[in-house]
Amino acid sequence: MLLVDNVSVEVGGKLVVRDVTVEVGDGEIVALMGPNGSGKTSLAYAVMGHPGYRVVKGRVVLNGEDITNLQPYERARRGLFLFFQNPVEVKGVSLRDLFKAINTSWRQVEGVDSLLEETAAKVGLKRELLDRGLNEGFSGGEKKRSEFLQALLLKPKCLLMDEPDSGLDLEGVRLLADYINSVAREGACVLLITHYPSLLQLVRPSRVLVMRNGAVVASGGVELVDKIAREGYSSVVSHNGL
């Protein structure tokens, strides 16, 4: 279970997230929607522990433990995973290197090489990209597939998924939706960030939150998704009287 409890986040002295509360239970999918720049990614970075995204108020609780002051690696080792919207390039460090390092450091898994190759095939990531620098010259879709592959291998208990579908083709989106539905069925909690409603036709969240200017401005059931798809964000905001 993930609890973002009345959290405010500052970046370079500027408040980018204000008093946000989100609760995602085990086996639950919660959608976080909102236009560009509404603070969704900042919230995800803060929950994962990016040092540049300071939690100045509130706390983050994972499975009953306050993780607000933990290092990103400590959060990861407790089962938290951030599916990056736009993962950074790391020259000279390939997915294979990364997983060998993970294996030496904290997660001993047999046969990493063959596992990587099987998983790459499963998510439709070209095999040669396993040996290129992380995200180096990857297309938008390839970056998403690389994130997807990492999620599959790390088997997290709680996923922060930041626009996992943008740049993916239809087949990719379907694969991803199947994955999200199945991990939720198996008991993981999923916070799904998107501002396109398309993925949410395949993954039906139990709750939907809408952010704007750093704050949650609307919340409701899945019917919000359909309304946003038809009438845009302003419709749900005004409907809720904000």
Add this chain to the structure above:
Amino acid sequence: MGFDIRGFELEELTGVEYRSRVEITGRVSRSLVEEISRSKKEPEWMRRLRLRALEYFEEAPAPQWLPYIQRIDLDEITTLYTKPDVEVASDWSDLPEEVRRIYERLGLPEAYARYLAGLTTVLDSESVFVGVKDFLRRLGVVMVPMEEAVQKYPDLVKKYFSRVFPYTDHKFAALHYALWSGGVFVYVPRGVRVPYPVEAFFFLGREMEGQFEHSLIVADEGSELVFIEGCSAPRLRRESFHDGMVEIYAHPSSRVSFVTVQNWSRNIINFNNKRAVAEEGAFVEWVEGSIGSKITVTYPSTVLRGEGAKTVSTLLSISNGGYIKDTGSKVIHAAPRTSSRVLSKSIVANGGLSVYRGLTQVNKGAVGSASHVECESLILDEKSGSYTYPIVHLLERDADVGHEASTLRLSEDQVFYLMSRGLKRNEAVSLVVNGFVRDVLRKLPFEFASMLKRVVELEFEEYGGVG
């Protein structure tokens, strides 16, 4: 010798900023130089060479290009020549136990037993172990301490010694020739391909000491040799000074690879003068792993003197902490269709400074020559710096000269990304560093690649503290 490379070292360095010039104080007395020569029972020509070099040293201007060295006081280097109280041995068990133990800690007896064809170790100013395997002897390869070569092969030594790197090049070269002691002479006969590397290992055991070893490698026509140079010193309280020299003469169609793994302790000011001449169709390779020392100044250089000669330099330097690496490769294309390739990588962290100072010169008439230089640096934090001063002298239009330089600054976003996958900060940094050096390690002999990889890992193990 029909070529003149006098003055290059200083000429190319104009225009580079400096705060203050090096001041070399203190004197090297004529009587000390005479004493060194006498104790080595040198022939007259060598004694005269030393004294001429000394005169040049006294008159030569101090180098102007090293802004970070304000002063080198030779009077403070109390021992410019130290003969250890050890007889030269060819069997480890003949060495005094305390000396043998130093080498055992460095893994040298094992390396010699496993994969070296020959090994010379220099302790302070003199060779103390010279091992040459029988097959190397049967191939007619000569590998002896430099002093012994002066006695036993005077004609051969006279023909090459100080011809590749004359003492008139710069002040430190002159100082080196006045005081040289220790080092190894290797001669590979025509057509002989030495199947295993030979190694020379230099150990500086005392503080306020100078080491001025001289190595000379002559590869006759069509021969092949891999030479490994290792350097180490214990952590001393005060500085010591290393001003060694390597001269390589590669005859037509020969191949010489010279691999250096420099891991001096942090008190050593290291000047390493390295130059090769490559004749027609010859190939000279420099590999330099520059890990230790307080300050290192070294520019492995090749004069491509014969048509079709080639050279490749692969340099890796690490400045972790307030240490300085001033390195680079210099190539002079002096004949048609010669080619050179330089790959330099440097890593700076915790206030380290790295300078790439390279030279590519294509002489008039060296038509169809090609040169490619690639410099990359990885900067791990804001306190550290990296500078590139590539110099190109293009005197021939019909030549293809390229230079690429890039700087990678480790970003907090990269570290965060890797940490979000469960890696601690130091593990994340290590991963980036290893990725950065990988293509250099790939060019090294296996033993050295794995050793260097371990050194690099250890160097950054504690980087950024835990987590």
